[in-house]
Amino acid sequence: MPPTPSLDYMQLSQRIKRWGEDLGFQQIGISDTDLSQAEARLMHWLARDFHGDMHYMTAHGVKRSRPALLQPGTLSIVSARLDYLPEQSSVSKQRLQDPAAAFVSRYALGRDYHKVLRNRLQKLADKIAGVAGPFGYRVFTDSAPVLEKAIAEKAGLGWIGKHSNLINRRAGSWFFLGEIYTDLPLPADTPAANHCGQCQACLEVCPTQAIVAPYQVDARRCVSYLTIELHGAIPEALRPLLGNRIYGCDDCQLICPWNRFAKLSAEADFMPRRGLDSAGLLEVFGWSESEFLQKTEGSAIRRIGHVRWLRNVAVALGNGPAMEAAKQALRERLHHPHALVREHSAWALAKLRQ
Structure with missing residues (x-):
C-alpha cells in the first residue's frame, strides 16, 4: 500500500531517529539505494575468491547490492547501530595473552544479536506505521543478502575501515548493524568521511x-x-x-x-x-x-x-x-x-x- 501522500518525510526521518534512540539504538541513519560503488568492490572481492567457502555470497546475484531486487519497491533504508562491548579492552587483551584461556569474540559472549536487533527494528517499523500508515518494508539483521556496512556508511553511521569493519569516530567499531528497507522516500543522510589516514x-x-x-x-x-x-x-x-x-x-x-x-554496552542481553x-x-x-x-x-x-x-x-x-x-x-x-x-x-x- 502506498504511503500517505501528505507526509512530511523530513519530519518523519527526524522522528524515526528519536524513536530509535528511545528503543535503545545508539544511532539511526538513512541512506538511498545506490550501492553501485560497493557492488564494484564486492565483485572484485568475489573474483579473487576471497569469500572462500561462503557460497551464499554468490548465491543471490546482485540482490545484495541492489536493494529493490531483494525487496521490491525499496526507496530508502533505515540503518541502525547498537553497541555491544561487554568489557574493557584491557580485559580482552589479558585473555588473549593467557594460553590456557578460551577466547571467544566479544560479540558472541551474550545473547544472539540477531534476535535482539530484529525485535527492536520491528518495534521501530511499527512506530513508523503508526504515523505513515501501512507501508512496504522488510527488517534485516545480518539475515539476508544485504551490504549492511556499505549502507551504514552511506547513512552516516561511520566509515568502512581498512579491516573492513565500520568505524564511528565517536564510538569506535564495537557495534551491531540492522536495517529496515522501506518504500518511503525518506531524505538520505550525508555519508561518513573516512578517517583511517595512514594508520596500518x-x-x-x-x-x-x-x-x-x-x-x-x-x-x-x-x-x-x-x-x-x-x-x-x-x-x-x-x-x-x-x-x-x-x-x-x-x-x-x-x-x-x-x-x-x-x-561499554548497557544492554543486559549482551553481557x-x-x-x-x-x-x-x-x-x-x-x-x-x-x-x-x-x-x-x-x-x-x-x-x-x-x-x-x-x-x-x-x-x-x-x-x-x-x-x-x-x-x-x-x-x-x-x-x-x-x-x-x-x-x-x-x-x-x-x-x-x-
Whole structure:
C-alpha cells in the first residue's frame, strides 16, 4: 500500500531517529539505494575468491547490492547501530595473552544479536506505521543478502575501515548493524568521511595476515572465517597462528585507535553468559554435545555445532603449553566418532609432543 501522500518525510526521518534512540539504538541513519560503488568492490572481492567457502555470497546475484531486487519497491533504508562491548579492552587483551584461556569474540559472549536487533527494528517499523500508515518494508539483521556496512556508511553511521569493519569516530567499531528497507522516500543522510589516514595497525596486528591490503580481507585466512564459517579442516599452516581464539577474532578492533572512544554496552542481553568470558580451554573441550547445546543456548556460537567447536578448541590446546592434562584430553578425543575432531586432536597432540 502506498504511503500517505501528505507526509512530511523530513519530519518523519527526524522522528524515526528519536524513536530509535528511545528503543535503545545508539544511532539511526538513512541512506538511498545506490550501492553501485560497493557492488564494484564486492565483485572484485568475489573474483579473487576471497569469500572462500561462503557460497551464499554468490548465491543471490546482485540482490545484495541492489536493494529493490531483494525487496521490491525499496526507496530508502533505515540503518541502525547498537553497541555491544561487554568489557574493557584491557580485559580482552589479558585473555588473549593467557594460553590456557578460551577466547571467544566479544560479540558472541551474550545473547544472539540477531534476535535482539530484529525485535527492536520491528518495534521501530511499527512506530513508523503508526504515523505513515501501512507501508512496504522488510527488517534485516545480518539475515539476508544485504551490504549492511556499505549502507551504514552511506547513512552516516561511520566509515568502512581498512579491516573492513565500520568505524564511528565517536564510538569506535564495537557495534551491531540492522536495517529496515522501506518504500518511503525518506531524505538520505550525508555519508561518513573516512578517517583511517595512514594508520596500518589492523593490517600489522592480524594474526594470520588476512588483511592483504587496506580494505581487502582474504576471508580464507581470517580467524573468524576459519573458526566460524569453515566447515572442514583448518589449513595446517594457519593453525599455529590461531593461538587460543576458538570462536572469532577481535584483534583488529582491539588495536584500532578509534576504539578508545568506544563505550561499554548497557544492554543486559549482551553481557557474558554462562561463564564464556572466563572459561578455560580444558573446561570447554570437555563439554559433551548436550553440554555444548545447553551452554550455548540463545547464543550465536551454537550455529557452528559441537564438532567444529571441538575442532577449534583442539587447535587452541595444541597452541598452548604442553601440560599433561591437555595431552590427556586430546588423547581422549582421538576416539571421537567424527574424523574432523580426531584429526585436529591428533595434530594438537603431536604439536605438544614436539
